[in-house]
Amino acid sequence: MLDVEKNYAGSRRDEIIDVATEMFLEHGFAGTSMAKLAEAIGIKKASFYHHFASKDDLFAACVPHGYGDALSRVQDVIASKGDPETKLRQAIDILYDTTISSPVGRMSHLIAEVSRTFPGVARAFHEGYVAKQRDLISEIVREGVASGTFKQMEERLLMHMLMGPIVTLSLSREMFIQFDDLDSHFPIEVLRDGHKDLLAFILTHVQKDKVDEFR
Amino acid sequence: MLDVEKNYAGSRRDEIIDVATEMFLEHGFAGTSMAKLAEAIGIKKASFYHHFASKDDLFAACVPHGYGDALSRVQDVIASKGDPETKLRQAIDILYDTTISSPVGRMSHLIAEVSRTFPGVARAFHEGYVAKQRDLISEIVREGVASGTFKQMEERLLMHMLMGPIVTLSLSREMFIQFDDLDSHFPIEVLRDGHKDLLAFILTHVQKDKVDEFR
DNA sequence: GTCTATATCACGATAGAC
DNA sequence: GTCTATCGTGATATAGAC
Numbered sequence A, B: 001m002l003d004v005e006k007n008y009a010g011s012r013r014d015e016i017i018d019v020a021t022e023m024f025l026e027h028g029f030a031g032t033s034m035a036k037l038a039e040a041i042g043i044k045k046a047s048f049y050h051h052f053a054s055k056d057d058l059f060a061a062c063v064p065h066g067y068g069d070a071l072s073r074v075q076d077v078i079a080s081k082g083d084p085e086t087k088l089r090q091a092i093d094i095l096y097d098t099t100i101s102s103p104v105g106r107m108s109h110l111i112a113e114v115s116r117t118f119p120g121v122a123r124a125f126h127e128g129y130v131a132k133q134r135d136l137i138s139e140i141v142r143e144g145v146a147s148g149t150f151k152q153m154e155e156r157l158l159m160h161m162l163m164g165p166i167v168t169l170s171l172s173r174e175m176f177i178q179f180d181d182l183d184s185h186f187p188i189e190v191l192r193d194g195h196k197d198l199l200a201f202i203l204t205h206v207q208k209d210k211v212d213e214f215r
Numbered sequence C: 001g002t003c004t005a006t007a008t009c010a011c012g013a014t015a016g017a018c
Numbered sequence D: 001g002t003c004t005a006t007c008g009t010g011a012t013a014t015a016g017a018c
Helices: A012-027 A034-041 A055-062 A067-079 A084-101 A108-114 A119-146 A155-175 A188-205 A208-213 B012-027 B034-041 B055-062 B067-079 B084-101 B108-114 B119-146 B155-175 B188-205 B208-213
Strands: none
Touching: A012 A034, A012 A055, A055 A119, A067 A084, A067 A119, A084 A119, A084 A155, A084 A188, A108 A119, A108 A155, A108 B108, A108 B155, A119 A155, A155 A188, A155 B108, A155 B155, A155 B188, A188 B155, A188 B188, B012 B034, B012 B055, B055 B119, B067 B084, B067 B119, B084 B119, B084 B155, B084 B188, B108 B119, B108 B155, B119 B155, B155 B188
16 A cells, blocks of 8 residues: 555546645745646646636635635534643644645745735635635634633634744744744744643633733 | 934945835735835835845845844833732733834735745744743843742743744734724734733632642 | 947747647 | 647846947
8 A cells, every 4th residue: 555656546636735735845835837837747838728728716716725725624623522721732733734834824824925816815725725724723712711610712813822932833843844843943842832831821811801911 | 303214324235125014015925026016115026136146145135124122121020120920010011012013013924935945944943033032031030030920831832822823813813904993803902901910810829730620 | 328220039828739 | 528729828137328
């Protein structure tokens, strides 16, 4: 069962999306030419236009690639047994993994790159991924609030404190990928575990009006 | 003293940097052509090459544009009178402002865009801005630890929790700039103030070994 | 320092045979 | 579905007069 080459089962379209996603991440949208892309796949670039109408069209197809997996992994956590804090910690582990290591999370700066000339992609990304992931996290926290484990917290502030550090860590690692000491500047495990502990502490101990006391 | 047009005092180079920075932010690196840039400045594109050797060269000159101001504003806070928590809150206000509203903070996804083909820019950005801003924040927190106001906290985790939400907020606002309800999805003041309160709470109450209790 | 004019080239996309 | 061949465009950059 050791297939180094993926088996695309006759679906050249899927193969193109896989290869293109990698190349977009590696070289950016403008930096990925149809010629180099075709070469990487092993077809002539004219053949490509049989599968996609344009380069924009291809990019729009690459962005949702991986949504499903990233969302269903968090859904699995929700469906599992366990107390809310354990579920939240598991969800955060998944978010670190998908945001830093899988295409769907690493696409952020590409979407920002094309958002001005190609606004539909950003909207699709928000509706198809960002909003859904937010709803899943909120569900876990609501469960915790209902059971008395967590204090109430404004949804947008929760996402700000939860996704903020993760997305920035992913962006930083893309931006400074050339650093040979990248892992010592931006260590995934250390930051992830510290982040989890602090979030759990906040959610279990800080009440909205209690925070204001310390102003 | 009402000059709508800036006075560049004979320095066309500075004028080019100002206009180019705006255009890079608006249209991305690849999306900004020398022709359109020249047109916006009011010269022919050939004339541009008298001031910069290449487009890369120009971009490299645009990135540090604004470092000084963003850093010196935090330095002013450090030099001012006030308790560490007040200073930290003031510094965070400045970081929200500069990261979201000024070019130096909004450049992140552009630097990520060009980092593969143009690695020098990312390194310069890290040394010239990221590391220095980190040192300034650390100085404030160290002051607080010395005076007993703050608990000790690992520097990288501190920056993860402090800069992470801010940078992601800035990136999100760039990415979803087309949304007409952008401010209700990503409200600056609400998130900033909540973030400040939570960070202050963490720094004044959470001890490293105390966090571990809640695992 | 700015101009006109141009070199050179890579890009996205298309036409039409097989 | 893939190919060869090519179109048209717009890009960075240069040459050389003023």
